[in-house]
Amino acid sequence: MANLYQSLELIRPEIVLSIALIVLVIFDLIFHVDKKIIPYVALVGLIATGIFTLLNPQSGFAFQQTNLMGKIGIFAVDSFGNYFKILIIISSILIVLYSFSSEEINKIQERIGEYYALIFGMILGMFFIVSATDLILVYLSLELMSLSSYVLAGFTKLRDRNSEASLKYLIYGAVSSGLMLYGISLIYGLTGSTNFYIVNMILQIPNANQFTLAFANVLIFAGIGYKISSVPFHFWTPDVYEGAPITITTYLSVASKAAGFALLIRFIKTTFVSFSDSFGNWQVISSFDWKTLLIIISILTMTLGNFTALWQNNLKRLLAFSSIAHAGYLLLGVVVFSNGGVLAILIYFFVYLLMNYGAFLIVMLISNKSGSENIDDYDGLGYTSPLLAVSFVIFLVSLAGLPPTAGFIGKLYIFIALVDAKMITVAIIALLNTVVSLYYYVRIVKHMYLNKPTENTLTVKPNLGNTILTLVLVIPVLVFGIYFQPLVDWAKNSLNILGLM
């Protein structure tokens, strides 16, 4: 283990996270009467992790094993992974901030330590998912994240739906990860290894076992697809999103999806790509037609997400379907199989983080007051709570992908990648989906502005913190819509996925 020290250097953020987790548990025991300090501890832990993530090297392998290929690590540190880790840290910090003002979370103050401990468990799981280059590590970190999120989905226990969400998530998740594990075992049988690079090397030799390989791929995709909630593995999404506490819903919709996408991209790029040419186009190993599979899945995903969202009256549920649709758009970035697509996903994800968090923040603030997320609560809101309503409109417009918001830039890059790959038909389908999506986003706008305020209309005056939080999300959405250069530059510098170039 000569490289142990070196490996530990590479996993500093994860170490910090683990320490923070333990500190949280200890603090929870120490301050069992007044737990006000716990969120700040969590924040400090997250910020420290963020700093260490920023300090991470741009490439490196941790925990190298001696294999038939020489030394191959099971944990890759690269700019791509760092990008997603930063996204996860940002969203985690936001979640901690959200939890300050969420009524649901405030009602379970005595268990707040456990709440943050579980969130840290999730973060840790996601960090490992993002960096893992070994299927068994992928599986276990996925489970780490899932187990935490199962509990978190039902954590508040305030209403029936919390428990129900938790149970559904558990069963669905367990089956999906079970399928994935079985798929992993098949890959293991076919190649003798679970390491991406070795699997890749072996798959490059043509062999006759393509059916089994396809089987394994589909099963593994079931596990990943469930995390990114792509059709047909999305069914848990709306139920769990609706049932879970809103902070957790938000977190699931962005962070865990980010981890899922990072995994999907890394898995495909390092396992199924034989080489990537000078323009960044990937040559996919012919043994499995990932491209067609993902095209169909992404089209189905966005179509189903959008069309079903048309009928939703619960905002959380509506945003759940919208997040399914967004998963579809994001998958389009994968199916072009090029660095361009990855760039588009990176840009889109950051934008998605801003706008989805923004939208959920507003929903949370409203539901703090009304106790529900029904769309009728929003009638006339534009007249009583202008700041929130205007911000909500901006987030929704951004989600729909209209200029001059950042959402447009995200979509633009997706479509640029598609047109570059000459996949015009897919681009048209996606654009038509955008039009459909506009309908339900605008429906919320309609309720806020076109419906008259009544005596039941809420007046929500956000406190200073929440106002700042809203602005912190709104302003980048607008600024990146007009000046997106820094975003693109950052994403451009984060394209490096450790692999066999």
Added chain:
Amino acid sequence: MNYYDILFYLFAIITLVSAGFVVTTRNVIYSAFFLLFTFFGVAGIYVLLAADFLAVVQIMVYVGGILILLLFGVMLTNKITNVDIRTGTSNLLPASIAIGLLMGALVSAMIYTGWKVQPASEIPDTSIKNLGALLITDYLLIFELLGILLLIALIGAASIARRDKE
């Protein structure tokens, strides 16, 4: 057919028959007991596959831990006075079709795939030592990760199952 084969079939039949009862019997308690046999059967299979340590772990963890846990679950979620703890079924037809197709596909994939089969270089007496070595070398990271995972499971389970202060 040698002893090895006979043992295999014995364990296989125990495993599958009891697993079949697990998923079909209407009585939850029976089901749990059949699961016990399944676990034993699997442990036996492990033995046949030269995974002695694993077989022990299987019995200790599954039978000693998980199964008991499940039984507690059964007890806690049913009224004790109710001797006949039965449960219904749902989705029988679509499930049968789906699972039939799935099983067919899986079994045929298993049979017709040209798996890599290499004669074992040398079977060590026991796997414990090797496993132990691997755990603190190549799989150290995962090993640590599992530690965290168990911690999280502990916190989570305690948090969710605990009776709230009313």
Added chain:
Amino acid sequence: MSESLLVNLSIAILFLPLIGFAIVVILGKRFPKLYLLEVGILTIAFILSLIVMFSKLSYFPKDIVSEFTWITIGNAPLNGVINIDLGIKIDNITVLMLFVVNLISMLVHYYSIEYMHGDKRYTRYFSYLGLFTFSMLGIVLTHNILMMYIFWELVGVSSYLLIGFWFEKKSASDAGKKAFIVNRIGDIGMFIGILILFTNYHTFTFDTIFEQIKNGVIPFSSNAWLTAAGILIFMGAVGKSAQFPLHVWLPDAMEGPTPVSALIHAATMVAAGVYLVTRIFVLLTADAMLVIAVVGAFTSFIAATIAITQNDIKKVLAYSTVSQLGYMIMSLGVGAYAFAFFHLVTHAFFKASLFLGSGSVIHAMHHEQDIRNMGGLKKKMPLTYATFLISTLAISGVPFTSGFLSKDGILAGTLAFGKLTGHWLIPIIAFTVAGMTAFYMFRLVLLTFHGEPRDHHKFDHAHESPKLMVVPLIILATLSIFIWYTPNPIGANQGWFLKSWVKTPQQVIPNETRFSFMVGKENHEVNVEEHGEIVNSLEYTETMHWAHYKAMFASLALAGLGILLAFMFYAWKKFDADKLAEKIKGLYNFSLNKWYLDELYDATAVSGTLNTGKGLSLFDQKIVDGAVNGSAWLTRFTSKLSGLFDTYVVDGLVNFSAFFSGFVGLNFRKLQTGKVQTYIVYVVFAVIILLFFFKPF
């Protein structure tokens, strides 16, 4: 007097009424006396036009043209530079028309001071008259066809405003609308004709176009297009001069105040069509001229037949106007250019006189217009009666009147045309109509002024009109005497009007497209020169001489016969008109109802258009808005069967697609059963489907 002064004066004449209009329309509400400004302006304009006329006729034998560039666009190869010029051209017929228009307009202004007294939009009325005068003068003065079209439309608008002046009456506003729209039909033709000319000659100026035709440039290198251009432009005249089939608006236009009818719908505007044809006369091909002649003849006949049975005093006059306009058009069609213009002028005076006279009667009878309720008015209104009678004699073509001179020339022209081309139907119609004209005009006079009063109540209150109304009548009646036009009471050919003022211009079209008697310059031996200009072939001149006396006697005979019959029916009661009408009830009703043309148009064109509109509107709501693809059609078909059209095909593609999206969404939504085990079944199925879909073998 220099040319430029003449031009400036003409421009002043043109714009004075417009200025009057602008001032009166804006300030009229505040200063109700402003109508006097308008009257004064017209008087000045009339005096100026007299000056212009005399100086032009006396000192400027050549045409005077003044123009400037209005719009310059383009240098693209397809069109070259497009210059659109505005300008005026002053030649003899221009100044004559200037005089006529200004005179009648002025007289009508004076007349209206009394006639319209007490109307609540009194000043507004005068401002409209000013606008009309401006537009009409524009038509007269312009030197290019685009300007002609512009003023053409403006005249239409002022006519629209004046017909509908009493817009509170639905019939009046209906009539205005009808006039404008019917005119527009003709205008479309005219506009296309203009487009043909412009596309080929890249200018709108008459002279430049004629010059190019003379040089052999034919539209799209085809004589057919040349004919088409002529006929299409003539369509403008069909509308404005109320020729069949677009004549239906003119009788309705009598809903306007009577002075307006006199000015616009008898004397000037309706003559603009004739004026237009005189302007484009030189490019009319033989085919086009034949069409024009036939349309004119047919119009005059129809109108005459209708006029016989009408009972409204203004309607009779209106149909007689249509009939006389048909005469002029026919005259142009047969090549009797000078007589057509002559008739235009003479008709303007006597018809204005008739209308103003009828106005005087109506005024006296408290807006009674039905001649069956009149009678015996000659005692009460001697001056009106006298002027009315003189004008009636003129229109009937009795010697010593101006009408006799001009009408006789036209009849001679048709006769000559018949002889030269073999189209005998045209002279036959022309003569028949001459007789009918005499008959119905005298019927009018007899019923109105002679006999016993039939409505005593109204008769008792009747009185002679005030001076301001009578003096214009006298002036106009005086102008219906031959002496103003020629010293010779039975032939105008040697009169100054025809001999020295109005000349038939030389046609410019290729020889093969002309009538044989209107040959080109190169056939010198058969040409006749007048005033040093080649006008007609020898053959034509001789035939005209041959026809002159024959036509004169025939027309005299027919006019006499008509007058006689009128007296027999209405004065001496030898025949009972009502019994005759009973006997030929079918014909009578046919005539009384104006050949049922209005009904026919209503049933076909008008309702056709409206129904198309309605249908398309329905189509728009249900189908276009419904679906581009076949689904909406299909739905419509099937739902029609079940009688549930509206329920299902409501709003269009957008709604359909919204419905479709909703439907899809609804079905997607059904997948979300809330039962986690069902979800897992889906997942298992999905895995199997994906697996078999992507199986690599």
Added chain:
Amino acid sequence: MFQVTLQHFLVLSAILFSLGVYGIVTRKNAVMVLMGIELILNSANINFVAFAKYGNFGFSGQIYALFVIVLAAAEAAIALAIVLNIYKTFTNVNIDEIDNLKE
């Protein structure tokens, strides 16, 4: 054919896997569903061990199986806690009756 080979183990695991899925899908009782999950994990474990042995992949297969067993224990703990929570909330554990969140 009766000579036990790798395929025999794999078929065993395949059937076990299918039975597990069947159990999950059809049983109403949440605890029985959890049993189905355990069956799936077991079948994967059999695969790992069998592949490792017959493919001569060393001990990695057994290690994986070990990890999975640990995970299964953790998961069972969480799952049971959630089921108990459900029981507290709904006073039964019939999964198909817990469908308030839908459409």
Added chain:
Amino acid sequence: MIGFPILSLITFLPIIGMILLLFIPKEQSKSIKYLTLAITAVQVVLAIILLANYNYNAAGVYEEKSFQFIEKFRWIYITGISWLGNVKVDYFLGIDGLSMPMVLLTAIVSFIATISSWNIEKSVKGYFALFLLLDTGMMGVFVALDFFLFYIFWELMLLPMYFLIGIWGGPRKEYAAIKFFIYTLFGSIFILLTMIGLYFSTTEVLADGTRVLTFNLLAMMNPANSTPDGILSIANPNNLRFIAYIAMFVGFAIKIPMFPFHTWLPDAHVEAPTPISVILAGVLLKMGTYGILRINYPIFPEITRQLMWWIGLFGMINIIYGALVALAQKDFKKLIAYSSVSHMGYVLLGMASLTTAGVNGAIFQMFNHGTITAMLFLIVGVVYDRAHTRGLYDFGGLATQMPVYTGFVTVAFFAAIGLPSMSGFISEALVFVGSFGVETTRVLAMISTLGILLGAGYMLWTLQRIFFGPLNEKWNTLLDVDKRELAMFIPLSIIIIFLGVYPSAMLNIMNTSVNTLVNFVSGNINSITQNGF
């Protein structure tokens, strides 16, 4: 030229105004209104300054150096991604003869619409904020020369429009607003796709010699900038260019609106409040035709030449169809809406002819329709304000009650039916001159003349139904126009009549550019000698 960035100012002034406006407390509705009025007035002044400094001989269209008031800054510049080449988006504004009339029109119509908004009572602040935002969007579309910028402005209008219709509209406002929104968005996705396609087909050589992909519209017009392997490059043998042309055309056609994509228009118009109808008809519809002229024509000249007849055909259908449907309407505003469909058909017909007269006529018609229809909608608004109904059969005899108003109505109606001496006549005449002048569209032009007749039909019928006949006693309390309304009608009437009498004032502005455009699209300028970078 002018020492300050006047185009940026005229474009973003409303946004500045909007931000200022947000600081005014909402109770002070008067100050809000006056601020908006001031902003739009300044915009008019700026437009006049532009006009005063405008060089009538500079062509623009495809060469950068002859554009005027250019402002060009690097906005986004990304290098170092091998797979996409280098990306460049410029902040690039400039005007030529195609956009100058539109800038004027936008300024004028916005100003008039502000006056017309005076009696908005409900959420005044929000209304005027959105109004100003909309103003920026419209102005931006007409001055942007970078496709990306153009698209952002294009879409920027959607949301304010949605709100303005949806909140301040009539009874079915929600339906109309969403229909407008979805329909136009549907159109713009095609524009977006084509934009991306063009982006991949156009490279620009920078000063340092590197080639970058660009959204620069002018660069897209130069075949020399076409990348050989670009998806829409000229060298590309497949028919993707054709499809892209159609797609973009449809995107613009929805805005025009061209049959059969017009069905959003009647709904939007009927439900929108008067000032918004004015803006919608006065400016927004022009964006469609402007887009086609500015983007479709010069970037795809060869396809334009191929499709002339078809464009003309749709122009003809618009003219006739719109007029016929207008005839059948029972709602005043809907009638005017359909008349817009008909009038925009002339623009299409003129454009289709590809002659100077036709295209001049088309652009002039865009301007004239903007002013005339604005006036028509104001007229509807006035009567609706007073009577709260728009049914054509509900009125009668209003001319007696409201004579001054009727006077303006007459002016507007006659302008709409193309009466000579009013601006509409000149543009329609030029359209016909142009379209009749070429073989391709000659027959179409002849059939289209029917539109003149039908136009007179529905307009005069309307005039009769509402204003003539005996006064309906129900309305004998209606007041004639007040001073504020005079302030809207008089300038528009003056513009209409002035341009009818002296059309060269407008035609001279556009003539040079139109010549260049027609020559360029007809292929008479074969090689662009300088690429202007």
